[in-house]
Amino acid sequence: MKLLMFTVGSSQPKFGAFVQEKIIDLNEIARLAKLSLPPSIQESLKSSSGLSDAEKVIPYAVANWNQLPENAIWKEDQIEWLPIVGSPEKIVCVGLNYKHHIMEMKREMPSTPVLFAKMATTLNGHRQDVPYIDLSNSLDYEAEMAVIIGKKGKNIKKRECLGVCSWVFML
Known part of the structure; x- marks a missing residue:
């Protein structure tokens, strides 16, 4: 599972994953699938379920690929990469x-x-x-x-x- 944090234009940071050579917005797809997902990798790591919630969103995205809205799928040249973890306690x-x-x-x-x-x-x-x-x-x-x-x-x-x-x- 390849995860990332990104923005599109002046958007808020988005929690994403590489799927079928595209980048999906995990939170947008979780909303469509009526699944709960923290807003970032950092928050997911702090949750009791860790990144397993993100792993549940990807099968929904694959199964519904042709019905996903435009704001849920991005090409790599449309995004700006962010650090994986935005504000760690220690490095x-x-x-x-x-x-x-x-x-x-x-x-x-x-x-x-x-x-x-x-x-x-x-x-x-x-x-x-x-x-x-x-x-x-x-x-x-x-x-x-x-x-x-x-x-x-x-x-x-x-x-x-x-x-x-x-x-x-x-x-």
Whole structure:
């Protein structure tokens, strides 16, 4: 299931999913199907049913594809991507975690994880421009993965770590 947050023109943020190479507005389709759905990925992750409510909307969309209104289906070039989670409580990042990149930078392998924080204002939507000031001749590129931790924990064993994660997103 590929989920996203997006806007169309000056619309309010929309909770969407990729279905049949189009983007559907999950909340609009949930309304048509008389299903309950939180307004965003972030709110869905906080709900007791998590993202399973979004999973229930997609079969309705597929079964009723030709009857869906125009404001429920979008082409990718009609939308503006938003960050997956708009205002997370914390963003903890791990740096120096790719051996090839560490060697490329001529740095030593760290003996412990290198952690740093990012501010929520640095989040960006997929395919959106990355703003920067002209203090550098180049930007470094990264692949981003977000792990949404859904349970409190401390000293969690490696074999148990996926049990505390609600969802993992590739950004």
